[in-house]
Amino acid sequence: MFESAELGHKTDKAEYDAAEPELRAQLLDAQFDLLELKSFAVVVLINGIDGAGKGETVNLLNEWMDPRHIHTLAFDSPTTEEAERPFMWRFWRALPPRGRIGILFGNWYTEPIRERVDKISKKADLDQRLDEINRFEAMLAREGVLLIKLWFHLSKDGQRKRLKALEKDPRTRWRVTEQDWRYYEQYDRYRSVAEHTLRHTSSGDAPWMIVDGTDSCFRELFVARTLLEALRRRLDAVAKHWSPRQTAPPLPPAPDERNLLNSLHLRQPLEKKEYSELLEHYQGRLALLTRDEAFRERSLVLVFEGADAAGKGGAIRRVTAALDARLYHIIPIGAPSEEERAQPYLWRFWRHLPRLGKVEIFDRSWYGRVLVERVEGFCSEADWMRAYSEINDFEDQLARAGVVVVKFWLQIGKDEQLARFKEREAEAHKRFKITTEDWRNRERWDDYARAVCDMVDRTSTETSPWVLVEAENKLFARIKVLRAVCERLEAALRS
Amino acid sequence: MFESAELGHKTDKAEYDAAEPELRAQLLDAQFDLLELKSFAVVVLINGIDGAGKGETVNLLNEWMDPRHIHTLAFDSPTTEEAERPFMWRFWRALPPRGRIGILFGNWYTEPIRERVDKISKKADLDQRLDEINRFEAMLAREGVLLIKLWFHLSKDGQRKRLKALEKDPRTRWRVTEQDWRYYEQYDRYRSVAEHTLRHTSSGDAPWMIVDGTDSCFRELFVARTLLEALRRRLDAVAKHWSPRQTAPPLPPAPDERNLLNSLHLRQPLEKKEYSELLEHYQGRLALLTRDEAFRERSLVLVFEGADAAGKGGAIRRVTAALDARLYHIIPIGAPSEEERAQPYLWRFWRHLPRLGKVEIFDRSWYGRVLVERVEGFCSEADWMRAYSEINDFEDQLARAGVVVVKFWLQIGKDEQLARFKEREAEAHKRFKITTEDWRNRERWDDYARAVCDMVDRTSTETSPWVLVEAENKLFARIKVLRAVCERLEAALRS
Numbered sequence: 007m008f009e010s011a012e013l014g015h016k017t018d019k020a021e022y023d024a025a026e027p028e029l030r031a032q033l034l035d036a037q038f039d040l041l042e043l044k045s046f047a048v049v050v051l052i053n054g055i056d057g058a059g060k061g062e063t064v065n066l067l068n069e070w071m072d073p074r075h076i077h078t079l080a081f082d083s084p085t086t087e088e089a090e091r092p093f094m095w096r097f098w099r100a101l102p103p104r105g106r107i108g109i110l111f112g113n114w115y116t117e118p119i120r121e122r123v124d125k126i127s128k129k130a131d132l133d134q135r136l137d138e139i140n141r142f143e144a145m146l147a148r149e150g151v152l153l154i155k156l157w158f159h160l161s162k163d164g165q166r167k168r169l170k171a172l173e174k175d176p177r178t179r180w181r182v183t184e185q186d187w188r189y190y191e192q193y194d195r196y197r198s199v200a201e202h203t204l205r206h207t208s209s210g211d212a213p214w215m216i217v218d219g220t221d222s223c224f225r226e227l228f229v230a231r232t233l234l235e236a237l238r239r240r241l242d243a244v245a246k247h248w249s250p251r252q253t254a255p256p257l258p259p260a261p262d263e264r265n266l267l268n269s270l271h272l273r274q275p276l277e278k279k280e281y282s283e284l285l286e287h288y289q290g291r292l293a294l295l296t297r298d299e300a301f302r303e304r305s306l307v308l309v310f311e312g313a314d315a316a317g318k319g320g321a322i323r324r325v326t327a328a329l330d331a332r333l334y335h336i337i338p339i340g341a342p343s344e345e346e347r348a349q350p351y352l353w354r355f356w357r358h359l360p361r362l363g364k365v366e367i368f369d370r371s372w373y374g375r376v377l378v379e380r381v382e383g384f385c386s387e388a389d390w391m392r393a394y395s396e397i398n399d400f401e402d403q404l405a406r407a408g409v410v411v412v413k414f415w416l417q418i419g420k421d422e423q424l425a426r427f428k429e430r431e432a433e434a435h436k437r438f439k440i441t442t443e444d445w446r447n448r449e450r451w452d453d454y455a456r457a458v459c460d461m462v463d464r465t466s467t468e469t470s471p472w473v474l475v476e477a478e479n480k481l482f483a484r485i486k487v488l489r490a491v492c493e494r495l496e497a498a499l500r501s
Numbered sequence: 502m503f504e505s506a507e508l509g510h511k512t513d514k515a516e517y518d519a520a521e522p523e524l525r526a527q528l529l530d531a532q533f534d535l536l537e538l539k540s541f542a543v544v545v546l547i548n549g550i551d552g553a554g555k556g557e558t559v560n561l562l563n564e565w566m567d568p569r570h571i572h573t574l575a576f577d578s579p580t581t582e583e584a585e586r587p588f589m590w591r592f593w594r595a596l597p598p599r600g601r602i603g604i605l606f607g608n609w610y611t612e613p614i615r616e617r618v619d620k621i622s623k624k625a626d627l628d629q630r631l632d633e634i635n636r637f638e639a640m641l642a643r644e645g646v647l648l649i650k651l652w653f654h655l656s657k658d659g660q661r662k663r664l665k666a667l668e669k670d671p672r673t674r675w676r677v678t679e680q681d682w683r684y685y686e687q688y689d690r691y692r693s694v695a696e697h698t699l700r701h702t703s704s705g706d707a708p709w710m711i712v713d714g715t716d717s718c719f720r721e722l723f724v725a726r727t728l729l730e731a732l733r734r735r736l737d738a739v740a741k742h743w744s745p746r747q748t749a750p751p752l753p754p755a756p757d758e759r760n761l762l763n764s765l766h767l768r769q770p771l772e773k774k775e776y777s778e779l780l781e782h783y784q785g786r787l788a789l790l791t792r793d794e795a796f797r798e799r800s801l802v803l804v805f806e807g808a809d810a811a812g813k814g815g816a817i818r819r820v821t822a823a824l825d826a827r828l829y830h831i832i833p834i835g836a837p838s839e840e841e842r843a844q845p846y847l848w849r850f851w852r853h854l855p856r857l858g859k860v861e862i863f864d865r866s867w868y869g870r871v872l873v874e875r876v877e878g879f880c881s882e883a884d885w886m887r888a889y890s891e892i893n894d895f896e897d898q899l900a901r902a903g904v905v906v907v908k909f910w911l912q913i914g915k916d917e918q919l920a921r922f923k924e925r926e927a928e929a930h931k932r933f934k935i936t937t938e939d940w941r942n943r944e945r946w947d948d949y950a951r952a953v954c955d956m957v958d959r960t961s962t963e964t965s966p967w968v969l970v971e972a973e974n975k976l977f978a979r980i981k982v983l984r985a986v987c988e989r990l991e992a993a994l995r996s
Contacts, residue, residue, distance in 0.1 A: 111827055327564055330560065344839040
């Protein structure tokens, strides 16, 4: 893997000086085109051996291009806000919007590699994380993000020489720390873990580029040309109406009429009196659970999806009535904002993840991708097809970070929906106005049913199963929701 | 101040039950209108005596209204990210966008009152903070934010009884902590500090509403009606094209032609050779300063403003070339995003404030309010007139939080600008394209000059003075900028 980077590459100063002006002008041009087009974001990952010129390269890129449109981020130990959320939260936070370049110095590779070198993690742990990284990067690529992964390499002898040289010069002495020498001692092990990592994460979408860090002239020209070529190639492709969307095979239609939704008995019995008792019981239980010591190390994400007029709002209110208002937020998901549209699809949900001890309630959610966006054709089939696994990955990460995710689909029949629409119209109460969109969705009833069934099949996992709620009797539905929240939370706090 | 709240108000249950349904419906209606109109945000402050029903009220508001459009925030001890920024940063972060209600439980009053009660601060300190709060709230009011300030009161005896009652009930026992009793011991002192605070911060824009917390029926109706009336009154006013803008007296024209800008000698001598030496010198100095131990407890904000083509970009690049790319960000300020437009004017700048040890460079800035927005009439005269003192308050807060602010105005003459425009057009290089806007700004040359002079006069303060940069010789301008950054930073780190 590192063979080419140990050939002793060298560029002499004269050649460098001759190439530099043109290269800078071209890079700046490409950056400007990127900014004008705003059709994709660029993420540059900076990794590799200490002393191989990572910092110098980052500074160089900021000098050669227009630094106003570059966002450079270095990741040290997580802040409290970061530490209380899933590992990837800080990186999602750092993603540049379309049109801009993000340079991530220290990133999702740093910790997995370091932990394996230090034997904090096992090989299987590393491999699992690399798998996750592959899926994450594939998602970025399909969202149109141009990912450029640079690995800065030095031979063992090269690293020693480099550290010595830095130590000798009074202007750079401060840069060599004891830790650098400690890491140097681990060179062979580091190299082997790195090689493994690189081999498993070099994909067609985002291959690693190995940079020989020995000679600064060579290194600078190499990085600049690599970046320029990647940028230029993508810009040309965009000019030719390139799209990151792949075709996906359509889902097969079910051979009979029977599906998850029409197998439900939508009107379940529950009388007012029993309802009141159960309501008090479960609300009390939920109140206690969220005040439990153990909950301070967990958090809760509730997802409410359902047919129009199925009673999501009412169910949410019965849950929040049991919670201290200081603990929860409700995020109503409508059309994305301008800042959200400039980011990968899941970004707008990542930004709302709760801190420890808090509850975040999504009134509609990331499942919009495989529901309304699928049915209305707002995204391509390939986009919503890949969304299933992206969503599963997302929820897996939440689960592993201690977030309890409970997802509800509230279902009513077509006749019941019509009755509720008419009732709302008759009330003539503006809060419940029925829009033309509601009527239009209704015409797509069967398409939605199909989408819902596929969604449940593909995203009901062991860690975050869907709870299908028979919602024609609102009282029953509310209790079923509350009970599920209590049971899932209780199980999690006990585990 | 608290006399009315100690009269022993009481509402009997029957009266409460009779009033509740209608009140809830009206509140929900008002909230819906707010959401539809999206013309202002509502901020509800919850303060007062422990045990007086603050928490219950917050929960009640979330229950009576649609909690999906309410954002409730409680502020505990600051997170690391919050602690590394000015005191008000966490509250700016929490402001609701137009159309929504933010309930701030614990807010900018909590700490000043507490510190005075605990004698951590002196009376003069408290008064200074109350002045700042008054200015902050006046700014919110003029940005159209509807501010509702609720103070929950109990008499000393009432507080004791309430705490006892909570302790007696097994369901609420957990809520009474040792700290509550310790605070109770301080009742008289707390009351006196609170009275002083309330008296000094009850303004026409945002008066305090004292809530007698003794009887829950009374309290709930009182709060709900207070909120409803405030909401309804503002909604009605908006329907009648209400605007928070006040008229402000126009600035007097200068009696002669002499001004700050035309008194500058715009073309200052500096030869290439001397420039190179000075550049190396100051860049080296700046590099050392930002690596200084002392800088880890400070941060740096640079503001670049100037005439079109005055060379802001070039000057910025000479600064960033001296910095480690991991330390700084450049924020180019253009038109605000949708999320930014839904917030008070300064919100978009608060969100970019640097953490400790970091540098944030604004390429154009909050001064747009008193420059382009003033000249182009994008905001009313009253808006840009009040902006001067709002900006001074903002920069004061930065200074007190240890942020070093250095502001540059780069000036060139009208002829020089024309020459640069033509040069750029001749280069035909798209990165430097001259837009129709540039030509239009040029026609407004005198208006801009007037605006710049007013800006410097009104916002050049001891803590953050303007540096006027004669920029016709770019070499001179860049050195002047670098030198000023070094000197200001050096002075700050030594102090």
